Amino acid sequence: MNTGPAHHDTVPVAPQDSRIIQRDHHSISRKDITPSALKVLYRLQEAGFDAYIVGGGVRDLLLNLHPKDFDVATNASPEEVHRLFRNSRMIGRRFKIVHVQFGREIIEVATFRAHHAEQEEQGSDHSRQAANGMLLRDNVYGTLEEDVERRDFTINALYYTTKDFCIYDYHGGISDLNNRVVRIIGEPEARYREDPVRMLRAVRFAGKLGFDIEPVTAAPIHQLAPLLAAVSNARLFDEVLKLLSSGHGLPTWKLMWQYGLIAPMLPDTWQSLQGDDEQTVQNRMMIELALANTDKRIAEGRPVTPAFLYAVLLWAPLLEELSYLQDEERMPLIPAMHEAAQRIMDRQVKHIAIPRRISSIMREIWELQFRLPRRQGKRPDQLMEHPRFRASYDFLRLREESGEDLNGLGIWWERYQEQTDDSRRSMIQDLKENYSEPPRSKRRRRPRKRTPSNE
CATH class of the missing domain: 3.30.460.10 (Beta Polymerase, domain 2)
Structure with missing residues (x-):
């Protein structure tokens, strides 16, 4: 229940x-x-x-x-x-x-x-x-x-x-x-075929109200979930915001998972969550922690941004694409990151029309994940002046909380923000020249459908 x-x-x-x-x-x-x-x-x-x-x-x-x-x-x-x-x-x-x-x-x-x-x-x-x-x-x-x-x-x-x-x-x-039940009016399959978004509304009301979806109402959802692919990507952007950014995102996400509603809208994300290996468990944990934090912020009347949530949802696919570009195409880290971000967004917007004003913030949050480990000289102070620093720092801590080993990077940045200028200089000095950056994650690359370059 x-x-x-x-x-x-x-x-x-x-x-x-x-x-x-x-x-x-x-x-x-x-x-x-x-x-x-x-x-x-x-x-x-x-x-x-x-x-x-x-x-x-x-x-x-x-x-x-x-x-x-x-x-x-x-x-x-x-x-x-x-x-x-x-x-x-x-x-x-x-x-x-x-x-x-x-x-x-x-x-x-x-x-x-x-x-x-x-x-x-x-x-x-x-x-x-x-x-x-x-x-x-x-x-x-x-x-x-x-x-x-x-x-x-x-x-x-x-x-x-x-x-x-x-x-x-x-x-x-x-x-x-x-x-405390959500019950559809009429014959469920016919009503869902009329408007597949009704399946999303069923889980949204159940998640928001803590209700159960009545069994007859629930029965066709898993089978009919692929119909969401026919819904306009702009409409699905609005629906996903209602699902995950209205204060009950975590219970709603769990219902979306239960009824197979994630794959038609976030196929790369869905693929990254399949399996029971350590990396997949970490991917799931990061999303659930982000949703729990979002629900908490909304309950406290604090602002939330869809860019942060989408950055979390597409983080694992981004790293898998990045790993492919570095290993198979021998691209350097930062150019590979930008190319990976472009490819992920190009695929995602076919399903959910993420506006550029949001995708640009997502890219900045992602890029800063690769700049935050670089803490020599004036870089830390310059990074703190970046308009996306706070969101990127929160993202970094979320990665650690979900189980990623970053050699205490998040704790270092937490301390650095609290210190005086002299103490900050000492922290940078303490890193020493032999400081090694956090280990690169070994991402399991899943079977991919490669499309010809001219398509």
């Missing part, structure tokens, strides 16, 4: 023999909803439309958590919503929605969706589905009851409205909250 953050043992609502939970039988109050979300609800209702807070906002309030944002569902079309709010913009083509902006807060407004099959059979351009079942366009609008059927999981299919202050629960979502 998963364990997660402390919640109510049961969600405080009436027995679930009714799909409409009256205001005196649930714990949600308007004071728990942001003024911006309430403004959107009220304006839509005053214009004659239905409007509901839906999904994670309702779910988290019932679990006594603090929703990160509030989404609104309505029977108003995107164009009608856009006309009602001057501070809004329509986005998306596959799934058209409206963002209403209040300062830094964005309220996402989506129109009720209906089933797409009939529209597609009639040749409507509002809905298109690929041969493998994936939805390519989904702008078929419908009723609240139809919209409920289109939601992904029961715990996200809860609707609250200020019109009557009731919660509408058509699929037993509150019962699943009480039982």
Whole structure:
């Protein structure tokens, strides 16, 4: 059983023999909803439309958590919503929605969706589905009851409205909250084929909430995981951030591992984690320590950067590529490191579109791992002035904590940062001329699929 953050043992609502939970039988109050979300609800209702807070906002309030944002569902079309709010913009083509902006807060407004099959059979351009079942366009609008059927999981299919202050629960979502399970709505394989990202969402909610994935919901995931290869690399970048950088990265990573969801998105990383030899165990340990540290920083309200996490995820593949270039192509260390980084990134962006602003920081963190051992003369002070020094030092300590032997390099740098200038000079002098740099890791090079240079 998963364990997660402390919640109510049961969600405080009436027995679930009714799909409409009256205001005196649930714990949600308007004071728990942001003024911006309430403004959107009220304006839509005053214009004659239905409007509901839906999904994670309702779910988290019932679990006594603090929703990160509030989404609104309505029977108003995107164009009608856009006309009602001057501070809004329509986005998306596959799934058209409206963002209403209040300062830094964005309220996402989506129109009720209906089933797409009939529209597609009639040749409507509002809905298109690929041969493998994936939805390519989904702008078929419908009723609240139809919209409920289109939601992904029961715990996200809860609707609250200020019109009557009731919660509408058509699929037993509150019962699943009480039982701490993530259950998909509809036939699991068909729903995953419509949108493979639903598999990632299943493990994300389970990891975040400490819930179990209901067995029928979980059953097809491992087999269908390769479908993620058809998802756009830009969308997967956003999804991986939600998975690993939202404060519950470590339990989510373990679920991703359990259900085979790592290989389609991070194939080089996945390959580096196969086996039970000492090096592979160290690779796994480094990633898990990085995720645990990231979760801790988020819990403490400290900033995190995806560049650091991606640098960790791709570190073992980088070293394997570096070892190949040095041993087989006889390249010097630093040029080989740069070439290895380029090759790793070129392969990775085919799966996850890591932006250049992030990949450039990753490269700097990696390069400094090979410069930090060089501590003669003025080099240590120059390295400390580097904008990525702190992240690179943290990365270095992470390598040591995961079991890599660096001859006490991390401890040396920890002491050096704490010393006066005179003491620093003494530390450098103590290294002496016969100082030997940390031993080069012997990386097990795994079978590689080499592609011709002209491809």
